[in-house]
Amino acid sequence: MTTTDQADALADGDFVRIAYTARAADSGHVVDTTDPAVAADADIADLDAA
16 A cells, blocks of 8 residues: 655546455455455456446
8 A cells, every 4th residue: 555645646637546345244245346366256256237
């Protein structure tokens, strides 16, 4: 993870790449992720968004 203390680190129109994995609170199952390896391990790699 990269952090910065500069208030002007981003400008209007900049793109930000975010990596995340969302898990169900009660079961810990992966419900969404940007990581292809995590998606494959959770058997959700080939699912299409509804």
